[in-house]
Amino acid sequence: PKTGTMCPVQYPDYQPALASPPLSDDELAAFDELLTRLPADEAMNIEALDGYLTGLLLAPTPVAQLRGAAWLPAVWGGDVGAGEAPFASGKQRKRAIVLTLRHLHAIDQALQQAPERWEPVFSIAELDERELADAEDWCVGFLQAVAMDPDGWGALFEHAQFGALLLPIALLGGDDSTLNAADLERLADPAQRDELSRAIPDAVLALA
Numbered sequence: 001p002k003t004g005t006m007c008p009v010q011y012p013d014y015q016p017a018l019a020s021p022p023l024s025d026d027e028l029a030a031f032d033e034l035l036t037r038l039p040a041d042e043a044m045n046i047e048a049l050d051g052y053l054t055g056l057l058l059a060p061t062p063v064a065q066l067r068g069a070a071w072l073p074a075v076w077g078g079d080v081g082a083g084e085a086p087f088a089s090g091k092q093r094k095r096a097i098v099l100t101l102r103h104l105h106a107i108d109q110a111l112q113q114a115p116e117r118w119e120p121v122f123s124i125a126e127l128d129e130r131e132l133a134d135a136e137d138w139c140v141g142f143l144q145a146v147a148m149d150p151d152g153w154g155a156l157f158e159h160a161q162f163g164a165l166l167l168p169i170a171l172l173g174g175d176d177s178t179l180n181a182a183d184l185e186r187l188a189d190p191a192q193r194d195e196l197s198r199a200i201p202d203a204v205l206a207l208a
Helices: 025-036 046-058 068-076 090-113 136-147 150-158 160-173 181-187 190-207
Strands: 123-127 130-134
Touching: 025 046, 025 090, 046 068, 046 090, 046 136, 046 190, 068 090, 130 190, 136 150, 136 160, 136 190, 150 160, 160 181, 160 190, 181 190
Parallel strands: none
Antiparallel strands: 123 130
């Protein structure tokens, strides 16, 4: 039999003009389960994915100008080894790609056409009959997108107006070891985490 090298995976690029239905709640839940069950430590959950895709759309170099191979594999923690890893099959990989592109398109359309109806995917917990938002995973995903263009994003984080708006994302999703005692105390309080989380939509809409 003939032998040869394995062909690399061919990833589609994001094409905003292509019609694509948004994911239903059931599809979002199923996609979250697929991602969290992958044997990859760096695979995103649906909250981190939502933040990551939002960051890619808001980036100084928008995702539509990037090749799919430059950003898609990060969703499942990167391609590892040979074959379809970390996926169980090529069919499962293709489904993850399609769902990712559909969710990206839905966020893109919402921010452009109906920003008042756009909602990020955050964790919500109940405490003393109050609903508290926690956007840590979303912010971790967003900062993964930021890391792909540190120079472009750096100017925004240092900007007087945008830097202040982006601060909650940096606090919730950044490295705790770089924070001072006051910020660490702030993050330890669920009510203050909720306040930081609820400030994030204003930052996103200001950048959109």
